[in-house]
Every structure is written in C-alpha cells, then in structure tokens.
Amino acid sequence: MxxxxxxxxxxxxxxxxxxxxxxxxxxxxxxxxxxxxxxxxxxxxxxxxxxxxxxxxxxxxxxxxxxxxxxxxxxxxxxxxxxxxxxxxxxxxxxxxxxxxxxxxxxxxxxxxxxxxxxxxxxxxxxxxxxxxxxxxxxxxxxxxxxxxxxxxxxxxxxxxxxxxxxxxxxxxxxxxxxxxxxxxxxxxxAADLGGQAQNRARAIKTTVNALQARVFLTQQRWADAATAASKVLSSSLYQLSPTFKGLYPPDNNPESIFEIQYSGNADGGFVLPDLVLPSPPATYSYPKFNIPTTELIERYADTLTDLRYKFTGQVTSAGRDHASYVKATSMNVNDNGYFVYKWTSNPNAFNSPDNYYVLRLADVYLMYAEAINEQSGPTQQALNRLNTVRTRAGLPALTLADLTTQQAFRNEVDRQRRLELAFEGERWFDLIRYARHAQTGTGVSHAVTALDIIQQQRGTRDANYLLFxxxxxxxxxxxxxxxxxxx
Structure with missing residues (x-):
C-alpha cells in the first residue's frame, strides 16, 4: 500500500x-x-x-x-x-x-x-x-x-x-x-493470509499481530506469552529469513518482512529518513547527518571479523577499507572515518525516497523467542537454534550450549545479536529502556548496558525520570x- x-x-x-x-x-x-x-x-x-x-x-x-x-x-x-x-x-x-x-x-x-x-x-x-x-x-x-x-x-x-x-x-x-x-x-x-501477502507486507494479518504481541509481552516480562506469540509467527510458512543480510536492504516487502511502512518515492509519499542519514552522494544534500554509528558500536561489529552485517549497517565511504583497517579506525573520530547508515540505499530523491521502513521482521522474532525461552528456563537447544539462525546468516559460527552455559551468558548473547542485527531500525533505545525496567523489578534479569547507564553517561546521574519522555x-x-x- x-x-x-x-x-x-x-x-x-x-x-x-x-x-x-x-x-x-x-x-x-x-x-x-x-x-x-x-x-x-x-x-x-x-x-x-x-x-x-x-x-x-x-x-x-x-x-x-x-x-x-x-x-x-x-x-x-x-x-x-x-x-x-x-x-x-x-x-x-x-x-x-x-x-x-x-x-x-x-x-x-x-x-x-x-x-x-x-x-x-x-x-x-x-x-x-x-x-x-x-x-x-x-x-x-x-x-x-x-x-x-x-x-x-x-x-x-x-x-x-x-x-x-x-x-x-x-x-x-x-x-x-x-x-x-x-x-x-x-x-x-x-485473516491468516491476504491475497498477495507473500509479496506485500503493508497490511496486518494474524501473524503480524502475533509478532507485535511478542514484543509487547517481552516488554512486560510475560515470557511464556511472548514465546507463545513468537512461535505462532515462526511456524508460519509466510515468512523466511533472507538468505543474505544484504538482501534485506532496502526494505521492499521481502519474505523476511512481517510489517513495514510503505513509501512511493514522490512528493506525496516519500520517505524522509534516507536523506537524513546517508552521505552525499547518494544523499541529495550534504550536511551533518543523523544516526552516525558510534565508535563503540563499530568495535562491537569488529570484535568478530567474519560478521557480514557491518558492511550494510555502518558502511564506509572510503574505498579499499578492509577488516583490519576497520578495526584500527575505531580510535579515530567516527565522522572522519566516514561511517554512515546504509540500510536505505535507493535514490533519496530530495527527502522522497521510495524505500520502505521495517516495523517488524522475522529475525527480530527469532531473537524475541530465544530471549523469552531463556528467561523462563535458562539456555535450551530450542532457544539456541533460533539464536544461531541469526548468527549464521551474519557469517558467525554457530554456538553450542557448552559456549553459553548460564542464563546470563545466553542473555548477553541475545542482547548482542539484537543490537547488531537491528541497529538503526528504531528499537535499540526501547530495548535499553526495558532492560532498565527489568532491573528495577528486582527479578534478577540484568544486562551489561541499560538506558540508565546511557543516562549516567550523558547527564552525570542515573536519573530514572529520563526513562520516560x-x-x-x-x-x-x-x-x-x-x-x-x-x-x-
């Protein structure tokens, strides 16, 4: 639509x-x-x-x-x-x-x-x-x-x-x-399906609803409900992971997409964001861009040199930059390095890009399911299989339960993969907020970084009031x- x-x-x-x-x-x-x-x-x-x-x-x-x-x-x-x-x-x-x-x-x-x-x-x-x-x-x-x-x-x-x-x-x-x-x-x-739904992710069907339910329940720490909702999506034949991470971008109703905002690419229906984050060219205009990848994020991708996602998430504009120079460059100013967001790559067309915007996609549901299962019962092979699906698509080796022996270790890996997989798709701050809320409940759910840590870094105090606008x-x-x- x-x-x-x-x-x-x-x-x-x-x-x-x-x-x-x-x-x-x-x-x-x-x-x-x-x-x-x-x-x-x-x-x-x-x-x-x-x-x-x-x-x-x-x-x-x-x-x-x-x-x-x-x-x-x-x-x-x-x-x-x-x-x-x-x-x-x-x-x-x-x-x-x-x-x-x-x-x-x-x-x-x-x-x-x-x-x-x-x-x-x-x-x-x-x-x-x-x-x-x-x-x-x-x-x-x-x-x-x-x-x-x-x-x-x-x-x-x-x-x-x-x-x-x-x-x-x-x-x-x-x-x-x-x-x-x-x-x-x-x-x-x-309906369970609409005519053409396999090619058009513009309208909500049952599994679209289930994917959002999983996100809502995960935010509320309703782990069993989140796992159930996610499993309904994962059992559907309507969705398949893109064979390559590159194949996901720009978003355009591919089989991994569950729900996305549609744009026509003209003055009445163009997408603003690509011109705000891409360098010029391909962006229409040159000025300080939004969403420049932080040095710390670049380092997280560079921790594993085989991760394919960095090329399409924080791509560099300089020619000839390889994995080794990518690691060395992290000590420099990120703007000087030329890192930009490359998840929307069609002609920005003066703030009228035809690219769509993901709201829900299958890899997110894989990771939500893995998180929900782990929070209920600790690492299981079932949860690990879903986590590994996202890892191996990114070029990372599959892990075993011997690699993630504790609930905390599994939790940390899920968080790492959520961050690297979904970077710049609009969910990171919400993940960090819910991690902070989880810690406040005293349930023992802890994460290495929460929104309160970012608030401390930016404001000099862990002011929980800033968990809300x-x-x-x-x-x-x-x-x-x-x-x-x-x-x-």
Whole structure:
C-alpha cells in the first residue's frame, strides 16, 4: 500500500497535519461518509497513511529509537536533545511524536466506530476492523513505552468540546490492558493470509499481530506469552529469513518482512529518513547527518571479523577499507572515518525516497523467542537454534550450549545479536529502556548496558525520570487534567 491522500481525513480534526494533497470537502460528515465498502477501504487506508509522516515512522520514530542509545552520535543540532538526553516538554520530537500518535489513534478509532455498521462483505469488514485494532494497539504501545500513562481515547475526536478532548491520564497498566485487548481482537478478526501477502507486507494479518504481541509481552516480562506469540509467527510458512543480510536492504516487502511502512518515492509519499542519514552522494544534500554509528558500536561489529552485517549497517565511504583497517579506525573520530547508515540505499530523491521502513521482521522474532525461552528456563537447544539462525546468516559460527552455559551468558548473547542485527531500525533505545525496567523489578534479569547507564553517561546521574519522555507542554497547557511526568 503506497501512500494515498483521501478525503476521509476531513472528519478527524487533524489541524497541522500535512498528509493531504486536496482540500477536504466541508459537506463530508460521519453520517454521509461511512455508507459503503469503498468508504471502509478509504478509512483504513487513512489509518495506515497517518504512520508515514516525518513526525512518526517517516523520521521521528527512528530518531527517538536510536539517537539516545549507544548506537548513534551526530553533530546535527536537530537531534542534539535526543543524543544528549536533554529533552524537555518543548522538544520537537517529544511534541511531534505525541501529536502524530494521537492522529493515528484517531483514525483507527474512526474505523472501529463506523465500519462495523457498514453493509459489506463480512470477511472483508472483519479484516478492516481487525487491522484497526492492530494499529491502535501499536500506537498505544509506542506511547506507553515513551510517555508512560497517557489519555486513553477509544472514540474518534469529532469536535473540540472540552468534555471530549479533556481526558486525564490512564495508568501504564491500564494502557497495557487496552493494548492486550486490542491485539486479541485483532488476532480474532484478521485473516491468516491476504491475497498477495507473500509479496506485500503493508497490511496486518494474524501473524503480524502475533509478532507485535511478542514484543509487547517481552516488554512486560510475560515470557511464556511472548514465546507463545513468537512461535505462532515462526511456524508460519509466510515468512523466511533472507538468505543474505544484504538482501534485506532496502526494505521492499521481502519474505523476511512481517510489517513495514510503505513509501512511493514522490512528493506525496516519500520517505524522509534516507536523506537524513546517508552521505552525499547518494544523499541529495550534504550536511551533518543523523544516526552516525558510534565508535563503540563499530568495535562491537569488529570484535568478530567474519560478521557480514557491518558492511550494510555502518558502511564506509572510503574505498579499499578492509577488516583490519576497520578495526584500527575505531580510535579515530567516527565522522572522519566516514561511517554512515546504509540500510536505505535507493535514490533519496530530495527527502522522497521510495524505500520502505521495517516495523517488524522475522529475525527480530527469532531473537524475541530465544530471549523469552531463556528467561523462563535458562539456555535450551530450542532457544539456541533460533539464536544461531541469526548468527549464521551474519557469517558467525554457530554456538553450542557448552559456549553459553548460564542464563546470563545466553542473555548477553541475545542482547548482542539484537543490537547488531537491528541497529538503526528504531528499537535499540526501547530495548535499553526495558532492560532498565527489568532491573528495577528486582527479578534478577540484568544486562551489561541499560538506558540508565546511557543516562549516567550523558547527564552525570542515573536519573530514572529520563526513562520516560515528558508530556508535551502544549498538551499540558490545553488539558488541565494532565499531570507532567516526574522530573520535568
């Protein structure tokens, strides 16, 4: 599904949203719009369309998920607050992400409110409603991981009346309960397959839902549930690991992909991020780039000289650089070395790249399954097999249980592979946050590096308040029921 602008958006009070290429028709109302199958299709398309903008997966989701972490550095002032962990209630990414998540939720809510009453093919209607439940669950998951408890909106906002737009924050537990319920509904209603699903990862089906469930349950330390959800994906014939790591990039609905944001590569549907991270050329413009690989990350790849992933994750622009010089270069400034992110390589086209963006892919599910099994019962051959699948695809030798004799050793290796496999795909900071939360629970789950270590490095104190973003100040100003997160 490439990006499509539709008139349905005029229903949704999306002031400041730039996703339309036509003026909305003032005569369109919920009562006269949601009347037939075409309207239902247009509504779910609008729900997906909301995810493509720069303030969500087009840019900020990746910047937020990587720049605060140990993966990235940059001299570009636009990401300074993210890298140095000095964000405030006025920081651009903090505000943009929050706003665009609620725009996305509003569109999903409109589908959930109106589409069930439309007379149309029952199976197709159920699929559309199931997709909307999946999307709402995903958006609230992204919100709760970053902001904690937030207002829980389950109806579309169709007027600006105070009684409608003014809601207090629900607790994180209440948000997770809603996410779980939404994903259960999504799993129940979506199809096991859609026509062309093997070539198009644009829409949610049952296994898409299962992959997100695994991520949600892993975040909550619901290890058995995470393993069960992941196993449903791993048993599906719809997905296969790419034979090579290189074959994954640029993302374009390959068999390893489970769900990705789609871009058409033109002014109405282009992907912003590649021009922000690639050097020029191939990028359209030359300026200090986002997401420059840190020296420390480069060293992690270089620890094992056979790891194939570094060539396509932190590629260098200088010709003739081999593994030996790659190791030696780590003591130099990373920008001088010319390391950049090369996971999106098509023509950036002035911030209108046609490359897609992974949200969920199979290697991630392999690693989630391995982690969940290990946390339940320590190293097992079953978990090791999944871990080894990711290692050997990267050119690393398979390990044995004799190599990983303890739960902690296995945990450390899973974390290492998650970092190297998924670098720059927007999940590292969220992994580090959940590692910190795991340590806070006192369950004995410990990791070598957590978000608190990065906060200590950047701020000089292990201030746990920075495990959350602040609520945007304009939201506080407009909603007297909202209370700010501690520390802000």
């Amino acid at each position: 490439k990006r499509i602008a539709i008139l349905f958006s005029s229903l949704l009070l999306l002031a400041g949203c730039d996703v339309l290429d036509k003026q909305p028709l003032p005569s369109i109302t919920p009562e006269n719009f949601f009347t037939n199958a075409d309207d239902a299709e247009a509504a779910i398309t609008a729900a997906y369309d909301a995810m493509q903008v720069a303030g969500y997966y087009g840019q900020d989701a990746n910047v937020i998920g990587e720049m605060p972490s140990d993966n990235c550095t940059s001299t570009n002032g636009d990401v300074n607050a993210m890298e140095r962990i000095i964000w405030t209630p006025q920081t651009g990414q903090v505000n943009n992400y929050f706003q665009n998540l609620y725009i996305s939720i509003n569109r999903a809510n409109a589908v959930l409110k109106y589409v069930p009453a439309i007379t149309m093919d029952t199976a197709r209607r159920n699929q559309i409603v199931g997709e909307a439940y999946f999307l709402r669950g995903l958006h609230y998951f992204n919100l709760v991981r970053l902001y904690g408890g937030v207002p829980l909106r389950l109806e579309p906002t169709e007027s600006g009346e105070s009684s409608i737009v003014t809601l207090a924050r629900s607790t994180p537990e209440q948000i997770y309960t809603q996410i779980t319920a939404d994903l259960q509904q999504a799993e129940r209603l979506t 602040p609520i945007p100040q304009n939201e506080i100003n407009n909603n007297p029921l909202l209370q700010q997160n501690p520390g802000y």
